Amino acid sequence: MTDLPTQADPPPTEPEAPTSASFPFFHSVFRFIRMRVVQGLFLALPVAITFWILHWLYRMLRDVLIDPMAVVVRWLSLQIWYDPTKLDQAAEQAAELPAWFDYYAAPLIALVFILGLLYFFGMFFQSRLHRLLDWILLRVPVVTHIYSAVRKVFVALQEQQTNSSRFQRVVLVTFPHTGMKAPGFVTSTCRDRLTGKKILCVYVPTTPVPTSGYMLLVPEEEVSDLSWDLNETLQAIVSGGISVPKDVDYYGTEAEARLAQTDVRSPPGPEAR
Structure with missing residues (x-):
């Protein structure tokens, strides 16, 4: 009588290390404290x-x-x-x-x-002596990098103090292409010679240094007023969008808002399925 082969015993398994999922209460407390x-x-x-x-x-x-x-x-x-x-x-x-x-x-x-x-x-601010001092310090090796950086910081502070009187409106303008909008500041206005339309000079600052940016000539009917004030807009630009108000008037007219809602609610066509 031959012996039947016996099934080998499975190797012993090591106990699993406790994880955070094993103690949800302590994990939640730790996350809250952190x-x-x-x-x-x-x-x-x-x-x-x-x-x-x-x-x-x-x-x-x-x-x-x-x-x-x-x-x-x-x-x-x-x-x-x-x-x-x-x-x-x-x-x-x-x-x-x-x-x-x-x-x-x-x-x-x-x-x-x-x-x-x-x-x-x-x-002597912005006098010939001031300009001469800038000209000298901006051309001295090593010194020019330090002085230029410090000067830009104080120029930004000065711009922030005077922008409230120079910027007439805070608007949203289509930039850099259709489908995207950027906040800008209306600095002045002019008129088109042929049509007589009002053209706005809009300054669009860049993130995170608002002292550099783009100057755009935009017809008045192609911009929409932004509900943010000057300080809120500057904070949003400097923070890269981290600090922004909860609400924004992205769509300038009710017709644009209804059209956007219609595009969102409409079911996809046969070609998109």
């Missing part, structure tokens, strides 16, 4: 960086301007209030300024001095 920590980071970092920059500016002004001015004020006070024949003895007594001067008077004097200096510099 989200809150990231949100707290986004809230705290801008505030911390802002105060760090302010502290750094104050320390720099203190070391470069306030302390030297304190020495000058101390010297002037010695010249005015003390006997010239006893200046050495008076200087030893006034070697350390009182705390009220260090914390209140010196920063105030420095602030007044800085404002006066900036007012003096403002007299």
